[in-house]
Amino acid sequence: MRIELQEELDLIREMLVSTAEAVRSAIGVATTALLSADRTAAESVITGDVQINDLCWRIEDRVQATTARQAPVATDLRVMFAALHVAADLERMGDLAKHVARTALRAHPEPAVPAELAPLFGQMAGGADRMAAKLIRVLSEPDLARAAELDRDDNVVDRLHRDLLARLLEPGWRYGAEAAIDAALLGRFYERYADHAVNAGRRVTFLVSGAAVVG
Template identity: 45%
Template sequence: MREAYHVELEQLAENLASMSLQVADAMERATRALLEVDLGLAEQVISDDAKVDDARAECEEQAYALLALQAPVATDLRTVLAAIHAAESLERMGDLALHVAKAARRRHPDPVLPEEVKADFAKMGEVGVSLARQVEQVIKSKDVEAARTIESDDDEVDEIHKHLFTVIMDRNWDHGVAAAVDVTLLGRFYERFADHAVSVARRMIFVVTGKMPGYGPDEL
């Protein structure tokens, strides 16, 4: 029974890791759609979002079944509870990629981003996708140091996000209010995407150590 139970726990972790790759791919495509004004890629992200939702539902169903049928304790209990929270964060990451793709579709055939901020969004997309792929490895390995690296890497996205405000508030900004709003919202989507990657990493630290690192209001 215990062997079968641990096989189920491993399967749950595999499903979460797979979800991480799904949202990484979604944000990678959404960013390309945004930067390259690619309607086809935007539509692909939008249509594929249902798969992320289904993956979350499957992970939660597995987790609740383990809670109900196996009554796990100690590390096993932390693993199941962390999986429930991680699945929620990963689904939100998918939703944020969806929002980016919808912005690209909404403005098509016009570009959403002015030229002077494209490099910033390219970098935020690159770092965000990298964080999601790192999460996949952390879920599989439960490597505490690798999980902590995700939190430090998130700082780069935060700095770019702050920089965007200085760009749109500059007196030389001549792209109007609508473009400023788009840049503000999109910057927030990328910042939150990275934050949720950090949240998942913290859950993995909790599984291993039994202690939850610092968290923000969205994780209460």
């Protein structure tokens, strides 16, 4: 039974890694949709989110079934609970990628953000992608140092987000209120995506270090 539980834990971990990979891909494709006004890319993210939700649901189901069958205790039980939280963060990250894609689709065939903001969004997206990549690594193999890097990466995304808001409020802003609102909300989607990557990473850290994580 001990071996069986370990196999279940490994399987749940693999499911989390696969889902994190899907969620990383989603924000990448959504960014392409946003910066290239690419309708096909936007639609594929929106369609793909159904699959991400399904993956998250299956993780939850598996965690519940394993907990019921194997009655894990101590660390094994904490891993189960952490897996649920990470799945919830991943589901939300998928939603946020979908929100980016929807914004791109609504503006299509026009770009949703003015060309002069594209580099800033490219940087935010790059930060989000790096964080998703680190989350995948941390889920594959818990690593406190790498999980801690997520906090620093998040600070970079937060700073870019503040830079973005400052740009929108410059007296020279000439794209009107709609573009300002879209850009502010898009900025928030990337910033929240990064926050969820941090939360998910902290759950893994928590399993290793035992420190509290509600923030």
